[in-house]
Amino acid sequence: MFIVNAKAPDDLTAYLQQQQWISKEEEIVALTVPGEGNMNCVLRIQTNSRSFIIKQSRGYVEKYPQIAAPATRVVTEGAFYQKIASDTNVQDFMPKLLGVDVLNNIIALEDLGVANDYTVLYEPNSPMNSDALQQLVQYISALHHNFQKTVVDEELANTDMRTLNYEHIFEFPFRVENGFDLDTVQEGLQKVALTYKQDTALKREVERLGALYLSKGKYLLHGDYYPGSWLKTADGCKVIDPEFCFYGLREFDLGVLLAHLYLTQQKPALIEVVKENYALYGELNTTILNGFIGTEIMRRLIGIAQLPLKMDLSTKANLLAFARKLIVK
Incomplete structure (x- = not known):
C-alpha cells in the first residue's frame, strides 16, 4: 500500500504520475495541510x-x-461524489472528484481554495449568517430529495462507518463508566453528566x-452535517467530508444541523430559516427530529x-x- 507522506515529495510525485493525476511535466512546488x-x-x-487535494x-x-476506523472510508466518499456529480444543485456546493x-x-479532489470552516461559531458571540x-439548508434539502430512492437497497450503506458513529453518538456518552473523566474537560461536568448517564428513560429513548x-x-444523507463540514469560500458556502454518508432518515442530518445552532447559541430566528428553506419540512417526524437534535447536543457535551x-x-x-426534554416526551 502506498502511504501518503508530505515529507517524501519525490515518492508522492511518482505516485501521482502513475495515477495520471499529474503529467510528467508537472512538478510539486508545495505540500500543505x-x-x-x-x-x-x-x-x-x-x-x-495548478493545485488539488488528495485524501487518504x-x-x-x-x-x-x-x-x-474503517480503512476504505474515502472510497465510500468517492462513491458519494460520483453519485452527486450529475446534479448541479448539489455538486455546485462540493468539490469535484x-x-x-x-x-x-486515496481520492483526488478539486481544490476549493483558501477557506475557513464554520467552527468559528463555537466562539462566544459568533452569529451565523442567515444567507x-x-x-x-438548501444544499441538504436538494441532497435528500434529489437522490431519494423508491426501493431501499445496499448502495452507500456505509455500515462500518455508521457502526463507529453509533458508538460515539448513542452509546459511549451515556455509559456511567466509559473511562473518560469529563472533569478534564471542565471541572464539575462529570457530576452534571452522571444524572443523564443514570437516566433509564433517557437511555431507552436514545x-x-x-x-x-x-x-x-x-434519503441520501451527508452523515456529519455540522460546522466542521461547512466551508466559507470566495464562491460562497461549500460542503466537504461526506465520509459518513448513507441512505437513511433525513431527520438525522437536519437534527445534527439544528443541534449545532443550539450549541452555538444562535438566535431563534435562525431555526425558522431552517424550517423555511428545507423542502417538505412539514413531512418530517418531529419526535424523531427532536430526538436526534437532543442526542447530538448531549454527545457533544458529555461524549468524547x-x-x-x-x-x-x-x-x-x-x-x-x-x-x-427534546428526547424524552
Missing part, C-alpha cells in the same frame, strides 16, 4: 500549474491513531434513536467528540436539560 481534519490524511498538492484513509483516525484509487484508499445558513440511525432509509466551546458549566447544564 488544508485545515484541521480529524479522520484522514489530507494534503493540498500545488504544482507549477487508513485503519485508524488520523488525529487519534488509537481509535480504529478528480480520481479514485481503490487499492490505496449562509439558507444556502446550507437506544431507540440509535436503532433508527442504523436502519436503512430512502468535544467541541471548542467556551461555555460555563451552568450553560452546559441548561443545554443538557433542554436536550433531555
Whole structure:
C-alpha cells in the first residue's frame, strides 16, 4: 500500500504520475495541510500549474491513531461524489472528484481554495449568517430529495462507518463508566453528566434513536452535517467530508444541523430559516427530529467528540436539560 507522506515529495510525485493525476511535466512546488481534519490524511498538492487535494484513509483516525476506523472510508466518499456529480444543485456546493484509487484508499479532489470552516461559531458571540445558513439548508434539502430512492437497497450503506458513529453518538456518552473523566474537560461536568448517564428513560429513548440511525432509509444523507463540514469560500458556502454518508432518515442530518445552532447559541430566528428553506419540512417526524437534535447536543457535551466551546458549566447544564426534554416526551 502506498502511504501518503508530505515529507517524501519525490515518492508522492511518482505516485501521482502513475495515477495520471499529474503529467510528467508537472512538478510539486508545495505540500500543505488544508485545515484541521480529524479522520484522514489530507494534503493540498500545488504544482507549477495548478493545485488539488488528495485524501487518504487508513485503519485508524488520523488525529487519534488509537481509535480504529474503517480503512476504505474515502472510497465510500468517492462513491458519494460520483453519485452527486450529475446534479448541479448539489455538486455546485462540493468539490469535484478528480480520481479514485481503490487499492490505496486515496481520492483526488478539486481544490476549493483558501477557506475557513464554520467552527468559528463555537466562539462566544459568533452569529451565523442567515444567507449562509439558507444556502446550507438548501444544499441538504436538494441532497435528500434529489437522490431519494423508491426501493431501499445496499448502495452507500456505509455500515462500518455508521457502526463507529453509533458508538460515539448513542452509546459511549451515556455509559456511567466509559473511562473518560469529563472533569478534564471542565471541572464539575462529570457530576452534571452522571444524572443523564443514570437516566433509564433517557437511555431507552436514545437506544431507540440509535436503532433508527442504523436502519436503512430512502434519503441520501451527508452523515456529519455540522460546522466542521461547512466551508466559507470566495464562491460562497461549500460542503466537504461526506465520509459518513448513507441512505437513511433525513431527520438525522437536519437534527445534527439544528443541534449545532443550539450549541452555538444562535438566535431563534435562525431555526425558522431552517424550517423555511428545507423542502417538505412539514413531512418530517418531529419526535424523531427532536430526538436526534437532543442526542447530538448531549454527545457533544458529555461524549468524547468535544467541541471548542467556551461555555460555563451552568450553560452546559441548561443545554443538557433542554436536550433531555427534546428526547424524552
